[in-house]
Every structure is written in C-alpha cells, then in structure tokens.
Amino acid sequence: MDLKEIQNLIKFVANSGVAEVKLEMDDVKITIRTTLEGNVTEATYVQQLPVQNALPQAVVPQQIAPVAAAPAETPAAENANYITIKSPMIGTFYRKPAPDKPMFVEVGKAIGKGDVLCVIEAMKLFNEIESEISGKIVKILVDDMSPVEFDQPLFLVDPS
Structure with missing residues (x-):
C-alpha cells in the first residue's frame, strides 16, 4: 500500500x-x-509488519542511503536560520479565503503575530491558521488546494 x-x-x-x-x-x-x-x-x-526476507531488503537501503543523504544536507543548511510554520492538522490547504479573493500571503510579504497565513479545511470546517511569529515569508512549501498532514511544513519565515 x-x-x-x-x-x-x-x-x-x-x-x-x-x-x-x-x-x-x-x-x-x-x-x-x-x-x-x-x-x-x-x-x-x-x-x-516484518517480512520474511528482511536481510536482502536491509542491504539495498544501506547502499542507497549515503548517495541520497549528501544532497539533502545542503537545503537543510540553507534553511537553518528560517522558522518553519507547520500544519496543526490534517486537511486541505488553501492560500486564499475564497476563489475570488486574493491570497493571504505571498513570498516576500512581511507578517505579524496573529496574521492569517492560510486556511485548512478539515471535515467541512475551515480553520484559519494564524502566524505565531513576526517576519517575512521566504518560501511557501505547499501548493494551493493540496492535502496536508499533521506537522507538515507549510511556510518558511525569516524572523529577522
């Protein structure tokens, strides 16, 4: 699955x-x-659940892991001085309050504590997600109308 x-x-x-x-x-x-x-x-x-031939499967990821780990370190180092705003729930991510309304935030926009960043719809309830910090939006990590998971990164914010 x-x-x-x-x-x-x-x-x-x-x-x-x-x-x-x-x-x-x-x-x-x-x-x-x-x-x-x-x-x-x-x-x-x-x-x-455990699989009967666990030994061959364990060997393959160990051979691939060092190759995959090297590129992943560079973005993490670049994002070290940014704060990640994460989803507090599972649902559908919306960047605007209605289809005919403007986006809540754009990359480069300054935000303050309590500003609405997005809406997450869960079970027909639309929950406004407010910023808990002040700063500037550096990157929006989720596409509009995409499903999000609990604790999934949504925004990168530069607090300076």
Whole structure:
C-alpha cells in the first residue's frame, strides 16, 4: 500500500463520520481514529509488519542511503536560520479565503503575530491558521488546494 492510497483512506474515513477504522493486509496494519465532536483526526498508525526476507531488503537501503543523504544536507543548511510554520492538522490547504479573493500571503510579504497565513479545511470546517511569529515569508512549501498532514511544513519565515 503506497502513501497516496493511505492518504485517500484517511480522507475517506474523515469524511465518512466513522470513529475508528482498522485495516490489516499482508504486510501493513493501519488504524485511523477520529473524534466526532472536534471533527479532527486524532491518530493514524501505520505499522509495517516484518517480512520474511528482511536481510536482502536491509542491504539495498544501506547502499542507497549515503548517495541520497549528501544532497539533502545542503537545503537543510540553507534553511537553518528560517522558522518553519507547520500544519496543526490534517486537511486541505488553501492560500486564499475564497476563489475570488486574493491570497493571504505571498513570498516576500512581511507578517505579524496573529496574521492569517492560510486556511485548512478539515471535515467541512475551515480553520484559519494564524502566524505565531513576526517576519517575512521566504518560501511557501505547499501548493494551493493540496492535502496536508499533521506537522507538515507549510511556510518558511525569516524572523529577522
């Protein structure tokens, strides 16, 4: 089961109004729990069950990992002096309050504490996400109308 299928399953469960769903397949076990009063997904657990030939699979990632790690270090070093604003919930990310309205923020815009940065729709509720810091938007990390996960980075802000 790939990540896209898991995300679709989470959306389906969130929209269905079911409190809990458990799914067990050959190599994956998934539990999704939602609270009905706050309409927020409470916990999602994905557990990869052990596979019989674990040794050959363990060798391949070790050979690939050093090659993949080198390029990832450069962006992390560049972003070290920026603050990341993350999603407080699972839902759909919107950069504007309505289709005919302007974007809440653009790259280069100065923001203050309490300014609305975006809206995240979860279970037909639109939640305004406000800035907890002052600074300047350096990068918007999510496309408009895209699904976001809990704790997913949304914006990079230069606090200086």
